[in-house]
Amino acid sequence: MSEIAVAPIAKVYGQPVLEVPQDLYIPPDALEVFLEQFEGPLDLLLYLIRKENTDVLDIPMSKLTGQYLEYVEMMRTRSLELAAEYLLMAAMLIEIKSRMLLPRPAIEGLEADPRAELVRRLLEYERMKLAAQRLNELPQAGRDFSLVHVLFDETAAGRLPDVNAADLRMAWLALLTRAAVNRHHRITREQLSVREHMSRILRRLQEARYIEFKELFKPEHGIAVLVVTFLALLELARESLVELTQQAAYGSLYVKLKTGHLAAVE
Amino acid sequence: MDTPSLDLEHVKRILEAALLTSQEPLALPELKQLFDEELSNDALCRMLEELRGDWRGRGVELVHVASGWRFRARPEYQRFIERLTPIKPPRYSRAVMETLAIIAYKQPVTRGDIEEIRGVTVSTNIIRALEERGWIDVVGHREVPGRPALYATTKTFLDDLNVRSLDELPPLDDLGSLVETAGAPPVAETPKPPVAEEPEPQPQPVEEMRRAASA
């Protein structure tokens, strides 16, 4: 297995991974990283075939099936999420292997080779996989080159830009991407409905200086809204945006805008 | 139009201003709308070529992509421009890129076709991400039970890769070249090889186009 010098197939924690799994000690974590890299059973099979410099057109079925099952077993014991496709492929390999053992009528020629369909699929997948790599290497607008954006004052023409929900999502994605660069900016996302209700409560408190706690909760809105409103209130309190006060034990709770020293001076 | 040379200069200035301010590539019919006078396609193309020449050697160039003409910064300048914005657009994962490649080279395809080739389920997120990017869209439905959507790549996809048509994409590998028996001739003598020719169950517009282009 190891007589051929193989280029590193993966780098894990900076260490090249050459052979998996027998010939090299690989920390269990690294193995998981390695196993998770396969895009599916075809990808794994191609790896096994390419690793040994096997001719795709003449696959040694019993060896390949053995190796494949070994990997699948490894994934299973590590309780990696094992997609059904892997098991389906295992069944297919075993079937092909057993059909290989049967004598084949020579006349039928190519079609009779039980491996034909598998080989077709492997080659087709590999072709697309390589195409994907090349496509990814092409310079992409925004990623590898910039587009020109000279200001043209369109608002002068009275037209307002359109925004849709997907734009918003893209903008957020851009922020996340940057947040990954600037580690100190932690962006978290609570349930949006909570934030919406935080705004709603603040709006109400603009109108009334304080609100009785229970006024915020309308049972007719349903339990989900009650819970969300409650969470919103807790969050507002945590962010020191509102104050919850109670005059006496078991008395009414009041919610009011937090007023700081500055407000007191005014 | 008594001083045609001057007018042409003016036409070029207008073209340049329009192309520099437009956020999308501009096609000839759109560019014609800029002018009161009727301009022939020929005249317009000559002007665009001239404009392209004017920009030679600059950091920005005029390029002709699938949906028309646009200005872009040359890729060599990206490393400078990048310093201004730490935000980089997403690099798609392999799953996304493989899905995209299958749609690009095998279009139109259904999600089932993609799954058949990749051998795994294609998540809705992947399709949605590509749709939102404006790189793929639904061009029809296959008339089989369930009427699955048929996906194809868009002009925007070609624009973003700075090409004018699908046949400018990298060519697909020849299946034969994938046989990696070092030095060995690609399986000539054995009657074994189960796949002698590439099976082409579906119409392959890209392939066809490429053949047509190279013919």
Place this chain on the structure above:
Amino acid sequence: MDTPSLDLEHVKRILEAALLTSQEPLALPELKQLFDEELSNDALCRMLEELRGDWRGRGVELVHVASGWRFRARPEYQRFIERLTPIKPPRYSRAVMETLAIIAYKQPVTRGDIEEIRGVTVSTNIIRALEERGWIDVVGHREVPGRPALYATTKTFLDDLNVRSLDELPPLDDLGSLVETAGAPPVAETPKPPVAEEPEPQPQPVEEMRRAASA
């Protein structure tokens, strides 16, 4: 640096490319980031003035506004360019979109919060534009020195985006599997073995969000 005139020409080309591709005006400190070598304000300003001169008489001009330098179409060309606008709807700049996204997803927030997340100053213009559009408003003040206004999105915003509540905005959690980690080196030209050198990177920030959300 043996041929300073050539170098200066290069510097000018980089400045030009950066200014033509930027959606926002660029101030001197930002422009300096473009170059490895330290450039003095004086030298930079001289170069910008020169560049401005180069563009004299064109449809687009380099102008110096409050927040820096930018290219813009000359008003005289407006009427030509406007003929194209029915086809191409305008779009907000990235700065506006990001500000809006932060207000939508993190409301109520102060301007300081937005700046903290975006990592750059948020111009008054952006906030005003969104307020004038009726998409955001002030729902309170944070009781810290300066009592900064707290912004939230309005009903009009939801109406204009055609959703009934914020919950209907696209979920963000599932973006995770689609992108590679930001700043990751470009996927190396992969050798034949099917496993790319770099382990499929899991996008950290989204993961973090998910953990934070489920915590």
